[in-house]
Amino acid sequence: MKFHHLVIAVLSCAALQFGFAEPVGAASGATSTKVSKATKATKTKKASTRQTVRKRAAKAAPRKVSAQRSLAAAAPVAAAVEVDRLGLPLLRSSAFLIQNQNTGEVLLEKKSDAVLPIASITKLMTAMVVLDGGQSLSEEVVITDEDLDTLKGTGSRLALGTRLTREQLLHLALMSSENRAASALGRSYPGGIAAFVNAMNIKARMIGLADTHFSDSTGLNPMNVSSPRDLARMVSAASTYPLIRQFSTSSEEHVQIGSRVQRFGNTNSLVRSPEWEIGLSKTGYIQEAGRCLVMQAWVNKQPVIIVLMDSDGRYTRTADAVRVKKWMEAAATQRVAVGPGGSS
Template identity: 30%
Template sequence: MKKLVVALITLLGVTGLLLAFHGRSKNEVSLSGMTSDAIILTDFETGEVLAEKKSDKKIQIASLTKLMTALCVIESTANFNDTVILSEENLNRLAMEGMAVSGFSANDAVTVNDLLYGMMLPSGADAAEALAYYVSGSQDDFVMLMNNKAKELGLTKTHFSNVVGYDNKGNYSTAQDLMTLLTFALQSPLFKEIFMTQQKISQPTIFCPEGVLLESTLIKSGEHLGFDGGNILGGKTGYTNKAGLCLASMAEIQGRWYLLVNCHADGSPTTEPAHLIEAKEIYQRLAAKEGV
Protein backbone atom coordinates (compact mmCIF):
# COMPACT_ATOMS: atom_id res chain seq x y z
CA MET A 1 0.00 0.00 0.00
CA LYS A 2 2.86 2.37 0.90
CA LYS A 3 4.52 1.75 -2.48
CA LEU A 4 1.21 2.48 -4.22
CA VAL A 5 0.83 5.80 -2.39
CA VAL A 6 4.41 6.80 -3.23
CA ALA A 7 3.86 5.85 -6.87
CA LEU A 8 0.67 7.92 -7.05
CA ILE A 9 2.36 10.94 -5.46
CA THR A 10 5.23 10.64 -7.94
CA LEU A 11 2.82 10.31 -10.86
CA LEU A 12 0.82 13.35 -9.78
CA GLY A 13 3.99 15.37 -9.26
CA VAL A 14 5.43 14.46 -12.64
CA THR A 15 2.11 15.13 -14.36
CA GLY A 16 2.03 18.58 -12.79
CA LEU A 17 5.56 19.32 -13.97
CA LEU A 18 4.78 18.24 -17.52
CA LEU A 19 1.61 20.32 -17.65
CA ALA A 20 3.47 23.36 -16.36
CA PHE A 21 6.41 23.08 -18.74
CA HIS A 22 4.32 22.25 -21.79
CA GLY A 23 1.98 25.14 -21.14
CA ARG A 24 2.28 28.47 -22.88
CA SER A 25 5.45 30.49 -22.49
CA LYS A 26 5.01 34.19 -21.90
CA ASN A 27 8.57 34.97 -23.03
CA GLU A 28 8.58 37.62 -20.33
CA VAL A 29 12.36 37.95 -20.39
CA SER A 30 14.40 38.81 -23.47
CA LEU A 31 17.10 36.31 -24.39
CA SER A 32 18.70 38.51 -27.02
CA GLY A 33 22.48 38.51 -27.13
CA MET A 34 22.86 35.12 -25.43
CA THR A 35 25.33 32.66 -26.94
CA SER A 36 23.68 29.81 -25.04
CA ASP A 37 21.97 27.71 -27.70
CA ALA A 38 19.27 26.16 -25.50
CA ILE A 39 17.62 28.03 -22.62
CA ILE A 40 14.61 27.70 -20.34
CA LEU A 41 13.69 29.92 -17.35
CA THR A 42 10.91 28.98 -14.94
CA ASP A 43 9.25 30.04 -11.71
CA PHE A 44 10.20 27.29 -9.26
CA GLU A 45 6.95 27.48 -7.29
CA THR A 46 4.48 27.54 -10.17
CA GLY A 47 6.50 25.90 -12.95
CA GLU A 48 5.54 28.76 -15.28
CA VAL A 49 7.90 29.12 -18.22
CA LEU A 50 9.09 32.73 -18.33
CA ALA A 51 11.47 32.47 -21.28
CA GLU A 52 12.82 29.78 -23.56
CA LYS A 53 15.01 29.28 -26.60
CA LYS A 54 15.24 25.97 -28.46
CA SER A 55 14.34 24.28 -25.18
CA ASP A 56 13.15 21.09 -26.91
CA LYS A 57 16.27 20.64 -29.06
CA LYS A 58 18.30 17.49 -28.35
CA ILE A 59 21.75 18.49 -27.13
CA GLN A 60 24.86 17.12 -25.46
CA ILE A 61 24.65 17.99 -21.76
CA ALA A 62 28.13 17.27 -20.35
CA SER A 63 28.18 17.11 -16.54
CA LEU A 64 24.52 18.11 -16.22
CA THR A 65 24.21 14.34 -16.62
CA LYS A 66 25.21 14.20 -12.95
CA LEU A 67 21.87 15.75 -11.95
CA MET A 68 20.28 12.40 -12.81
CA THR A 69 23.18 10.45 -11.33
CA ALA A 70 22.71 12.27 -8.02
CA LEU A 71 18.93 11.81 -8.00
CA CYS A 72 19.18 8.07 -8.65
CA VAL A 73 21.83 7.63 -5.94
CA ILE A 74 19.74 9.54 -3.40
CA GLU A 75 16.60 7.56 -4.21
CA SER A 76 18.49 4.24 -4.01
CA THR A 77 20.47 4.79 -0.80
CA ALA A 78 19.35 3.81 2.70
CA ASN A 79 22.50 4.77 4.62
CA PHE A 80 24.44 7.79 3.39
CA ASN A 81 27.21 7.04 5.90
CA ASP A 82 28.14 3.87 4.04
CA THR A 83 31.70 4.11 2.74
CA VAL A 84 33.00 3.41 -0.75
CA ILE A 85 36.62 2.66 -1.70
CA LEU A 86 37.88 4.84 -4.55
CA SER A 87 39.58 2.81 -7.25
CA GLU A 88 43.17 3.81 -8.05
CA GLU A 89 42.74 2.39 -11.54
CA ASN A 90 39.69 4.57 -12.19
CA LEU A 91 41.40 7.68 -10.83
CA ASN A 92 44.43 7.10 -13.07
CA ARG A 93 42.21 6.59 -16.12
CA LEU A 94 40.19 9.74 -15.42
CA ALA A 95 43.39 11.74 -14.94
CA MET A 96 44.64 10.56 -18.34
CA GLU A 97 41.31 11.59 -19.88
CA GLY A 98 41.53 15.04 -18.30
CA MET A 99 38.28 14.59 -16.40
CA ALA A 100 37.42 16.61 -13.30
CA VAL A 101 37.86 14.69 -10.05
CA SER A 102 36.66 15.31 -6.52
CA GLY A 103 40.00 15.52 -4.71
CA PHE A 104 39.80 12.33 -2.65
CA SER A 105 42.81 10.01 -2.64
CA ALA A 106 42.99 6.65 -4.39
CA ASN A 107 42.04 3.69 -2.17
CA ASP A 108 40.48 6.00 0.40
CA ALA A 109 37.14 5.14 2.02
CA VAL A 110 34.62 7.96 1.49
CA THR A 111 31.00 8.18 2.63
CA VAL A 112 28.21 8.15 0.08
CA ASN A 113 27.16 11.57 1.36
CA ASP A 114 30.61 13.07 0.75
CA LEU A 115 30.82 11.42 -2.68
CA LEU A 116 27.54 13.11 -3.63
CA TYR A 117 29.05 16.47 -2.72
CA GLY A 118 32.27 15.49 -4.50
CA MET A 119 30.30 14.72 -7.64
CA MET A 120 28.09 17.81 -7.61
CA LEU A 121 30.43 20.56 -6.35
CA PRO A 122 33.81 19.99 -8.05
CA SER A 123 32.02 17.74 -10.59
CA GLY A 124 34.13 14.72 -9.74
CA ALA A 125 33.84 11.96 -12.31
CA ASP A 126 35.55 9.64 -9.83
CA ALA A 127 32.75 10.20 -7.33
CA ALA A 128 30.07 9.63 -9.99
CA GLU A 129 31.56 6.31 -11.07
CA ALA A 130 32.14 5.14 -7.49
CA LEU A 131 28.53 5.90 -6.59
CA ALA A 132 27.24 4.04 -9.64
CA TYR A 133 29.16 0.92 -8.61
CA TYR A 134 27.99 1.32 -5.01
CA VAL A 135 24.31 1.41 -6.01
CA SER A 136 24.19 -1.02 -8.93
CA GLY A 137 27.43 -2.96 -9.06
CA SER A 138 28.28 -1.66 -12.52
CA GLN A 139 27.98 1.52 -14.51
CA ASP A 140 25.85 -0.20 -17.16
CA ASP A 141 23.28 -1.32 -14.60
CA PHE A 142 23.21 2.13 -13.04
CA VAL A 143 22.67 3.73 -16.45
CA MET A 144 19.61 1.49 -16.83
CA LEU A 145 18.36 2.97 -13.55
CA MET A 146 18.92 6.48 -14.93
CA ASN A 147 17.01 5.74 -18.13
CA ASN A 148 14.15 4.15 -16.20
CA LYS A 149 13.93 7.30 -14.09
CA ALA A 150 13.96 9.45 -17.22
CA LYS A 151 11.04 7.43 -18.58
CA GLU A 152 9.19 7.74 -15.26
CA LEU A 153 9.61 11.53 -15.38
CA GLY A 154 8.39 11.72 -18.97
CA LEU A 155 11.73 12.90 -20.35
CA THR A 156 10.95 11.78 -23.89
CA LYS A 157 14.00 13.39 -25.50
CA THR A 158 16.53 12.23 -22.93
CA HIS A 159 18.79 9.19 -22.90
CA PHE A 160 21.85 8.34 -20.83
CA SER A 161 24.80 6.16 -21.77
CA ASN A 162 27.14 7.05 -18.89
CA VAL A 163 27.03 8.55 -15.40
CA VAL A 164 29.59 11.32 -15.97
CA GLY A 165 28.58 13.24 -19.08
CA TYR A 166 30.89 11.98 -21.80
CA ASP A 167 30.03 13.08 -25.34
CA ASN A 168 28.69 9.65 -26.26
CA LYS A 169 26.10 9.44 -29.02
CA GLY A 170 23.57 7.95 -26.62
CA ASN A 171 23.94 10.62 -23.93
CA TYR A 172 21.67 13.58 -24.62
CA SER A 173 18.74 15.62 -23.35
CA THR A 174 16.99 18.96 -23.88
CA ALA A 175 16.86 22.10 -21.78
CA GLN A 176 13.17 21.41 -21.13
CA ASP A 177 13.79 17.84 -20.01
CA LEU A 178 16.63 19.00 -17.77
CA MET A 179 14.29 21.56 -16.22
CA THR A 180 11.73 18.83 -15.49
CA LEU A 181 14.48 16.70 -13.95
CA LEU A 182 15.87 19.56 -11.86
CA THR A 183 12.47 20.66 -10.58
CA PHE A 184 11.64 17.11 -9.52
CA ALA A 185 15.06 16.49 -7.95
CA LEU A 186 14.81 19.66 -5.86
CA GLN A 187 11.89 18.06 -4.01
CA SER A 188 14.56 15.97 -2.27
CA PRO A 189 15.89 17.89 0.76
CA LEU A 190 19.34 16.32 0.35
CA PHE A 191 19.54 17.11 -3.36
CA LYS A 192 18.46 20.70 -2.67
CA GLU A 193 21.03 21.06 0.10
CA ILE A 194 23.83 19.80 -2.14
CA PHE A 195 22.68 21.90 -5.10
CA MET A 196 22.76 25.06 -2.97
CA THR A 197 26.12 24.38 -1.28
CA GLN A 198 29.19 26.30 -2.44
CA GLN A 199 31.85 24.78 -0.17
CA LYS A 200 32.02 21.80 2.13
CA ILE A 201 34.74 19.96 4.02
CA SER A 202 34.25 16.22 3.90
CA GLN A 203 34.36 13.93 6.89
CA PRO A 204 37.88 12.81 7.85
CA THR A 205 39.19 9.92 5.77
CA ILE A 206 42.07 7.49 6.25
CA PHE A 207 44.34 9.42 3.90
CA CYS A 208 42.98 12.88 4.68
CA PRO A 209 42.20 13.10 8.41
CA GLU A 210 41.47 16.84 8.16
CA GLY A 211 38.87 16.22 5.46
CA VAL A 212 38.83 17.29 1.82
CA LEU A 213 37.69 20.75 0.71
CA LEU A 214 34.94 20.35 -1.88
CA GLU A 215 34.33 23.58 -3.78
CA SER A 216 31.64 24.28 -6.35
CA THR A 217 32.75 24.98 -9.89
CA LEU A 218 30.40 27.97 -9.73
CA ILE A 219 32.73 29.86 -7.41
CA LYS A 220 35.91 28.42 -8.88
CA SER A 221 35.14 30.45 -11.99
CA GLY A 222 35.90 33.62 -10.03
CA GLU A 223 32.60 35.18 -11.10
CA HIS A 224 30.44 36.64 -8.32
CA LEU A 225 27.03 35.00 -7.93
CA GLY A 226 25.20 38.23 -7.15
CA PHE A 227 23.39 40.38 -9.71
CA ASP A 228 21.28 43.53 -9.56
CA GLY A 229 18.12 42.45 -7.78
CA GLY A 230 19.11 39.02 -6.54
CA ASN A 231 21.59 36.19 -6.12
CA ILE A 232 22.28 32.80 -7.61
CA LEU A 233 21.75 30.33 -4.79
CA GLY A 234 23.31 27.27 -6.35
CA GLY A 235 23.85 25.29 -9.49
CA LYS A 236 25.63 22.62 -11.48
CA THR A 237 28.00 23.38 -14.34
CA GLY A 238 29.16 21.26 -17.23
CA TYR A 239 31.52 21.39 -20.19
CA THR A 240 32.70 19.25 -23.07
CA ASN A 241 33.85 20.25 -26.54
CA LYS A 242 30.50 19.26 -28.05
CA ALA A 243 28.28 20.48 -25.22
CA GLY A 244 29.98 23.84 -24.70
CA LEU A 245 29.48 25.57 -21.36
CA CYS A 246 26.30 24.41 -19.60
CA LEU A 247 24.62 25.49 -16.38
CA ALA A 248 21.56 24.53 -14.35
CA SER A 249 20.97 27.09 -11.60
CA MET A 250 18.60 28.52 -9.02
CA ALA A 251 18.28 32.19 -8.07
CA GLU A 252 16.30 34.25 -5.58
CA ILE A 253 14.58 37.47 -6.64
CA GLN A 254 12.28 39.32 -4.23
CA GLY A 255 11.89 36.22 -2.09
CA ARG A 256 10.89 33.98 -5.01
CA TRP A 257 12.98 31.19 -6.46
CA TYR A 258 13.60 30.77 -10.17
CA LEU A 259 15.31 28.02 -12.14
CA LEU A 260 17.36 28.40 -15.30
CA VAL A 261 18.97 25.91 -17.65
CA ASN A 262 21.26 27.41 -20.28
CA CYS A 263 23.42 25.18 -22.46
CA HIS A 264 25.99 25.39 -25.24
CA ALA A 265 27.31 28.82 -24.30
CA ASP A 266 30.47 29.93 -26.06
CA GLY A 267 33.84 29.34 -24.45
CA SER A 268 35.62 26.71 -22.39
CA PRO A 269 36.93 26.28 -18.83
CA THR A 270 39.95 28.42 -19.79
CA THR A 271 37.84 31.38 -20.99
CA GLU A 272 35.44 33.65 -19.14
CA PRO A 273 32.43 31.68 -17.78
CA ALA A 274 29.89 32.68 -20.42
CA HIS A 275 27.29 30.26 -19.06
CA LEU A 276 27.36 31.92 -15.64
CA ILE A 277 27.65 35.46 -17.01
CA GLU A 278 24.64 34.89 -19.28
CA ALA A 279 22.65 33.27 -16.47
CA LYS A 280 23.22 36.33 -14.30
CA GLU A 281 22.14 38.60 -17.15
CA ILE A 282 18.93 36.61 -17.69
CA TYR A 283 18.12 36.68 -13.98
CA GLN A 284 18.91 40.40 -13.88
CA ARG A 285 16.52 41.04 -16.76
CA LEU A 286 13.87 39.09 -14.85
CA ALA A 287 14.54 41.15 -11.72
CA ALA A 288 14.06 44.33 -13.75
CA LYS A 289 10.71 42.98 -14.97
CA GLU A 290 9.72 42.29 -11.37
CA GLY A 291 10.45 45.91 -10.49
CA VAL A 292 13.43 45.30 -8.23
Protein backbone atom coordinates in the same frame (compact mmCIF):
# COMPACT_ATOMS: atom_id res chain seq x y z
CA MET B 1 44.76 112.88 -47.24
CA LYS B 2 44.63 110.20 -49.94
CA PHE B 3 46.80 107.99 -47.77
CA HIS B 4 44.38 108.47 -44.86
CA HIS B 5 41.38 107.43 -46.98
CA LEU B 6 43.29 104.40 -48.23
CA VAL B 7 43.92 103.21 -44.65
CA ILE B 8 40.25 103.67 -43.75
CA ALA B 9 39.17 101.64 -46.79
CA VAL B 10 41.53 98.76 -45.92
CA LEU B 11 40.31 98.66 -42.31
CA SER B 12 36.68 98.75 -43.45
CA CYS B 13 37.26 95.74 -45.69
CA ALA B 14 38.79 93.89 -42.76
CA ALA B 15 35.74 94.74 -40.68
CA LEU B 16 33.46 93.26 -43.31
CA GLN B 17 35.55 90.09 -43.54
CA PHE B 18 35.68 89.42 -39.78
CA GLY B 19 32.22 90.69 -38.83
CA PHE B 20 33.10 93.78 -36.67
CA ALA B 21 29.97 95.72 -35.82
CA GLU B 22 31.62 98.87 -34.56
CA PRO B 23 32.76 101.67 -37.06
CA VAL B 24 36.44 101.87 -37.87
CA GLY B 25 37.55 105.54 -37.81
CA ALA B 26 35.47 108.71 -37.95
CA ALA B 27 35.08 108.74 -41.70
CA SER B 28 33.69 105.19 -42.12
CA GLY B 29 29.96 105.75 -41.46
CA ALA B 30 28.56 104.20 -44.68
CA THR B 31 30.88 101.20 -44.53
CA SER B 32 30.14 100.59 -40.85
CA THR B 33 26.41 100.58 -41.51
CA LYS B 34 26.83 97.88 -44.16
CA VAL B 35 29.02 95.78 -41.82
CA SER B 36 26.51 96.11 -38.99
CA LYS B 37 23.61 95.04 -41.22
CA ALA B 38 25.53 92.03 -42.53
CA THR B 39 26.46 90.92 -39.00
CA LYS B 40 22.88 91.29 -37.74
CA ALA B 41 21.63 89.27 -40.67
CA THR B 42 24.13 86.49 -39.87
CA LYS B 43 23.12 86.42 -36.18
CA THR B 44 19.43 86.38 -37.09
CA LYS B 45 19.98 83.47 -39.46
CA LYS B 46 21.89 81.47 -36.80
CA ALA B 47 19.23 82.14 -34.18
CA SER B 48 16.52 81.04 -36.58
CA THR B 49 18.44 77.82 -37.34
CA ARG B 50 18.83 77.04 -33.62
CA GLN B 51 15.09 77.55 -33.05
CA THR B 52 14.26 75.26 -35.97
CA VAL B 53 16.55 72.51 -34.57
CA ARG B 54 14.97 72.84 -31.10
CA LYS B 55 11.44 72.60 -32.56
CA ARG B 56 12.35 69.51 -34.58
CA ALA B 57 13.97 67.87 -31.54
CA ALA B 58 10.92 68.63 -29.41
CA LYS B 59 8.64 67.02 -31.99
CA ALA B 60 10.91 63.97 -32.34
CA ALA B 61 11.28 63.27 -28.61
CA PRO B 62 7.72 62.06 -27.93
CA ARG B 63 7.87 59.66 -30.85
CA LYS B 64 11.09 58.11 -29.48
CA VAL B 65 9.62 57.62 -26.01
CA SER B 66 6.46 56.16 -27.49
CA ALA B 67 8.51 53.67 -29.49
CA GLN B 68 10.43 52.63 -26.39
CA ARG B 69 7.20 52.08 -24.43
CA SER B 70 5.96 49.73 -27.10
CA LEU B 71 8.80 47.33 -26.31
CA ALA B 72 8.25 44.42 -23.94
CA ALA B 73 10.38 45.84 -21.13
CA ALA B 74 11.16 49.47 -22.08
CA ALA B 75 13.96 51.78 -20.93
CA PRO B 76 14.70 50.43 -17.42
CA VAL B 77 15.41 46.98 -18.85
CA ALA B 78 17.66 48.39 -21.56
CA ALA B 79 19.58 50.25 -18.88
CA ALA B 80 19.97 47.08 -16.78
CA VAL B 81 21.02 44.64 -19.52
CA GLU B 82 21.51 44.59 -23.29
CA VAL B 83 18.24 43.72 -25.01
CA ASP B 84 16.98 43.13 -28.53
CA ARG B 85 14.34 45.24 -30.30
CA LEU B 86 11.57 43.38 -28.44
CA GLY B 87 13.14 44.13 -25.07
CA LEU B 88 14.36 40.55 -24.50
CA PRO B 89 17.85 40.02 -23.04
CA LEU B 90 20.62 39.02 -25.42
CA LEU B 91 22.02 35.72 -24.11
CA ARG B 92 25.19 34.03 -25.39
CA SER B 93 24.17 30.43 -24.68
CA SER B 94 23.07 28.67 -27.87
CA ALA B 95 20.06 26.99 -26.23
CA PHE B 96 18.18 27.97 -23.09
CA LEU B 97 14.91 27.95 -21.19
CA ILE B 98 13.86 30.20 -18.31
CA GLN B 99 10.69 29.15 -16.51
CA ASN B 100 8.64 30.16 -13.50
CA GLN B 101 8.66 26.97 -11.42
CA ASN B 102 5.38 27.75 -9.65
CA THR B 103 3.26 28.56 -12.68
CA GLY B 104 5.15 26.72 -15.42
CA GLU B 105 5.23 29.92 -17.49
CA VAL B 106 8.13 30.01 -19.94
CA LEU B 107 9.74 33.43 -19.64
CA LEU B 108 12.49 32.97 -22.22
CA GLU B 109 13.46 30.17 -24.55
CA LYS B 110 15.65 29.41 -27.52
CA LYS B 111 15.99 25.97 -29.11
CA SER B 112 14.30 24.56 -26.02
CA ASP B 113 13.64 21.23 -27.80
CA ALA B 114 17.20 20.83 -29.14
CA VAL B 115 18.78 17.57 -27.95
CA LEU B 116 22.37 18.26 -26.87
CA PRO B 117 25.09 16.67 -24.71
CA ILE B 118 24.66 17.74 -21.08
CA ALA B 119 28.05 16.87 -19.53
CA SER B 120 28.02 17.00 -15.70
CA ILE B 121 24.40 18.13 -15.48
CA THR B 122 24.12 14.33 -15.55
CA LYS B 123 25.14 14.27 -11.88
CA LEU B 124 21.73 15.58 -10.83
CA MET B 125 20.20 12.34 -12.11
CA THR B 126 23.05 10.36 -10.57
CA ALA B 127 22.21 11.90 -7.19
CA MET B 128 18.48 11.19 -7.52
CA VAL B 129 19.08 7.53 -8.36
CA VAL B 130 21.53 7.13 -5.46
CA LEU B 131 19.04 8.63 -3.01
CA ASP B 132 16.13 6.65 -4.47
CA GLY B 133 18.18 3.45 -4.07
CA GLY B 134 18.17 3.78 -0.32
CA GLN B 135 21.81 2.68 0.13
CA SER B 136 23.54 3.69 3.35
CA LEU B 137 25.03 7.16 3.04
CA SER B 138 27.49 6.41 5.82
CA GLU B 139 28.93 3.35 4.04
CA GLU B 140 32.50 3.83 2.82
CA VAL B 141 33.27 3.41 -0.87
CA VAL B 142 36.83 2.99 -2.20
CA ILE B 143 38.06 4.77 -5.33
CA THR B 144 39.45 2.14 -7.73
CA ASP B 145 40.98 2.09 -11.20
CA GLU B 146 37.48 1.53 -12.58
CA ASP B 147 36.77 5.17 -11.65
CA LEU B 148 39.62 6.57 -13.77
CA ASP B 149 38.56 8.69 -16.74
CA THR B 150 39.82 6.80 -19.78
CA LEU B 151 37.45 8.67 -22.12
CA LYS B 152 38.52 12.32 -21.64
CA GLY B 153 41.61 11.84 -19.53
CA THR B 154 40.50 14.25 -16.81
CA GLY B 155 42.31 14.25 -13.48
CA SER B 156 41.06 14.13 -9.91
CA ARG B 157 42.28 14.76 -6.38
CA LEU B 158 40.64 11.53 -5.28
CA ALA B 159 43.61 9.20 -5.57
CA LEU B 160 43.24 5.46 -6.03
CA GLY B 161 42.52 3.85 -2.69
CA THR B 162 40.75 6.94 -1.26
CA ARG B 163 37.98 5.89 1.12
CA LEU B 164 34.97 8.21 1.49
CA THR B 165 31.41 7.71 2.62
CA ARG B 166 28.66 7.62 0.03
CA GLU B 167 27.42 10.92 1.44
CA GLN B 168 30.85 12.54 0.94
CA LEU B 169 31.01 11.23 -2.62
CA LEU B 170 27.54 12.62 -3.30
CA HIS B 171 28.57 16.00 -1.89
CA LEU B 172 31.72 16.22 -4.02
CA ALA B 173 29.90 15.07 -7.16
CA LEU B 174 27.22 17.75 -6.83
CA MET B 175 29.31 20.63 -5.50
CA SER B 176 32.69 20.17 -7.21
CA SER B 177 31.54 17.96 -10.10
CA GLU B 178 34.02 15.25 -9.02
CA ASN B 179 33.98 12.62 -11.77
CA ARG B 180 35.59 9.83 -9.77
CA ALA B 181 33.05 10.42 -7.01
CA ALA B 182 30.16 10.11 -9.49
CA SER B 183 31.74 7.02 -11.04
CA ALA B 184 32.15 5.34 -7.64
CA LEU B 185 28.52 6.09 -6.80
CA GLY B 186 27.33 4.34 -9.96
CA ARG B 187 29.79 1.46 -9.68
CA SER B 188 28.81 0.68 -6.06
CA TYR B 189 25.10 0.49 -6.93
CA PRO B 190 23.48 -2.98 -6.67
CA GLY B 191 24.16 -4.64 -10.04
CA GLY B 192 27.02 -2.29 -10.87
CA ILE B 193 27.26 0.56 -13.37
CA ALA B 194 25.07 -1.13 -15.99
CA ALA B 195 22.19 -1.42 -13.54
CA PHE B 196 22.77 2.12 -12.36
CA VAL B 197 22.61 3.61 -15.88
CA ASN B 198 19.45 1.59 -16.54
CA ALA B 199 17.93 3.05 -13.35
CA MET B 200 18.89 6.55 -14.55
CA ASN B 201 17.01 6.08 -17.82
CA ILE B 202 13.98 4.58 -16.05
CA LYS B 203 13.92 7.58 -13.69
CA ALA B 204 14.11 9.91 -16.70
CA ARG B 205 10.98 8.32 -18.19
CA MET B 206 9.18 8.41 -14.84
CA ILE B 207 9.56 12.19 -14.57
CA GLY B 208 8.59 12.79 -18.20
CA LEU B 209 11.97 13.36 -19.87
CA ALA B 210 11.28 12.38 -23.49
CA ASP B 211 14.50 13.84 -24.98
CA THR B 212 16.89 12.53 -22.34
CA HIS B 213 19.23 9.52 -22.39
CA PHE B 214 22.12 8.50 -20.12
CA SER B 215 25.17 6.32 -20.85
CA ASP B 216 27.22 6.89 -17.68
CA SER B 217 26.97 8.40 -14.20
CA THR B 218 29.54 11.21 -14.70
CA GLY B 219 28.54 13.06 -17.87
CA LEU B 220 31.93 12.53 -19.49
CA ASN B 221 30.22 10.46 -22.19
CA PRO B 222 28.77 12.79 -24.86
CA MET B 223 25.97 10.26 -25.38
CA ASN B 224 24.37 11.68 -22.23
CA VAL B 225 21.90 14.05 -23.90
CA SER B 226 18.84 16.13 -23.10
CA SER B 227 16.99 19.29 -24.14
CA PRO B 228 16.53 22.57 -22.23
CA ARG B 229 12.85 21.73 -21.77
CA ASP B 230 13.68 18.30 -20.30
CA LEU B 231 16.41 19.74 -18.08
CA ALA B 232 13.92 22.19 -16.60
CA ARG B 233 11.78 19.20 -15.58
CA MET B 234 14.86 17.42 -14.21
CA VAL B 235 15.87 20.46 -12.13
CA SER B 236 12.34 20.72 -10.78
CA ALA B 237 12.40 17.04 -9.79
CA ALA B 238 15.87 17.27 -8.23
CA SER B 239 14.84 20.33 -6.21
CA THR B 240 12.45 18.13 -4.20
CA TYR B 241 15.48 16.34 -2.63
CA PRO B 242 16.73 18.37 0.37
CA LEU B 243 20.20 16.80 0.24
CA ILE B 244 20.62 17.67 -3.45
CA ARG B 245 19.65 21.26 -2.73
CA GLN B 246 22.07 21.43 0.19
CA PHE B 247 25.07 19.77 -1.47
CA SER B 248 24.71 21.48 -4.87
CA THR B 249 24.64 24.98 -3.33
CA SER B 250 27.26 24.67 -0.59
CA SER B 251 30.21 26.94 -1.36
CA GLU B 252 32.97 24.65 -0.11
CA GLU B 253 33.81 21.52 1.85
CA HIS B 254 37.00 20.38 3.57
CA VAL B 255 37.56 16.63 3.22
CA GLN B 256 40.16 14.34 4.76
CA ILE B 257 41.92 12.65 1.84
CA GLY B 258 44.53 10.28 3.23
CA SER B 259 46.74 12.25 5.61
CA ARG B 260 45.70 15.66 4.27
CA VAL B 261 42.62 17.84 4.53
CA GLN B 262 41.72 19.22 1.12
CA ARG B 263 39.36 22.03 0.22
CA PHE B 264 36.78 21.48 -2.52
CA GLY B 265 34.82 24.45 -3.90
CA ASN B 266 31.60 24.86 -5.84
CA THR B 267 31.99 25.05 -9.63
CA ASN B 268 29.27 27.74 -9.76
CA SER B 269 30.64 31.01 -8.38
CA LEU B 270 27.13 32.47 -8.08
CA VAL B 271 26.40 30.38 -4.97
CA ARG B 272 28.85 32.64 -3.11
CA SER B 273 27.21 35.85 -4.28
CA PRO B 274 25.04 37.71 -1.73
CA GLU B 275 22.91 38.94 -4.65
CA TRP B 276 21.65 35.44 -5.40
CA GLU B 277 19.30 33.10 -3.55
CA ILE B 278 19.95 29.74 -5.17
CA GLY B 279 18.03 26.59 -4.26
CA LEU B 280 19.82 24.17 -6.60
CA SER B 281 22.80 24.42 -8.92
CA LYS B 282 24.83 22.31 -11.32
CA THR B 283 27.43 23.13 -13.93
CA GLY B 284 28.71 20.99 -16.77
CA TYR B 285 31.44 20.98 -19.37
CA ILE B 286 32.89 18.73 -22.02
CA GLN B 287 33.94 19.88 -25.48
CA GLU B 288 30.86 18.39 -27.15
CA ALA B 289 28.45 20.09 -24.74
CA GLY B 290 30.12 23.46 -24.29
CA ARG B 291 29.61 25.09 -20.89
CA CYS B 292 26.25 24.44 -19.28
CA LEU B 293 24.50 25.69 -16.16
CA VAL B 294 21.19 24.81 -14.55
CA MET B 295 19.79 26.47 -11.44
CA GLN B 296 16.70 26.86 -9.38
CA ALA B 297 16.86 30.38 -7.97
CA TRP B 298 14.55 32.93 -6.38
CA VAL B 299 14.03 36.08 -8.43
CA ASN B 300 11.37 38.66 -7.52
CA LYS B 301 10.27 36.29 -4.73
CA GLN B 302 9.44 33.60 -7.30
CA PRO B 303 11.24 30.26 -7.88
CA VAL B 304 12.74 30.35 -11.36
CA ILE B 305 14.40 27.51 -13.25
CA ILE B 306 17.32 28.62 -15.41
CA VAL B 307 18.71 26.24 -18.05
CA LEU B 308 21.67 27.46 -20.12
CA MET B 309 23.31 25.09 -22.62
CA ASP B 310 26.27 25.20 -24.98
CA SER B 311 27.99 28.44 -23.97
CA ASP B 312 31.33 29.09 -25.64
CA GLY B 313 33.21 31.32 -23.22
CA ARG B 314 34.41 30.26 -19.79
CA TYR B 315 32.24 32.83 -18.02
CA THR B 316 29.41 33.10 -20.54
CA ARG B 317 26.98 30.80 -18.72
CA THR B 318 27.43 32.73 -15.46
CA ALA B 319 27.09 36.07 -17.28
CA ASP B 320 23.91 34.83 -18.98
CA ALA B 321 22.40 33.91 -15.61
CA VAL B 322 23.18 37.40 -14.33
CA ARG B 323 21.60 38.92 -17.46
CA VAL B 324 18.43 36.90 -16.89
CA LYS B 325 18.18 37.99 -13.27
CA LYS B 326 18.73 41.68 -14.06
CA TRP B 327 16.25 41.53 -16.92
CA MET B 328 13.56 39.98 -14.71
CA GLU B 329 14.17 42.48 -11.90
CA ALA B 330 14.09 45.45 -14.28
CA ALA B 331 10.94 44.15 -15.99
CA ALA B 332 9.23 43.79 -12.60
CA THR B 333 10.24 47.34 -11.68
CA GLN B 334 8.85 48.58 -14.99
CA ARG B 335 5.52 46.82 -14.40
CA VAL B 336 5.24 48.48 -10.98
CA ALA B 337 6.09 51.89 -12.43
CA VAL B 338 3.70 51.58 -15.37
CA GLY B 339 0.90 49.88 -13.45
CA PRO B 340 -1.68 47.43 -14.75
CA GLY B 341 -3.39 50.01 -16.95
CA GLY B 342 -0.59 50.37 -19.47
CA SER B 343 2.05 53.01 -20.18
CA SER B 344 2.74 55.70 -17.62
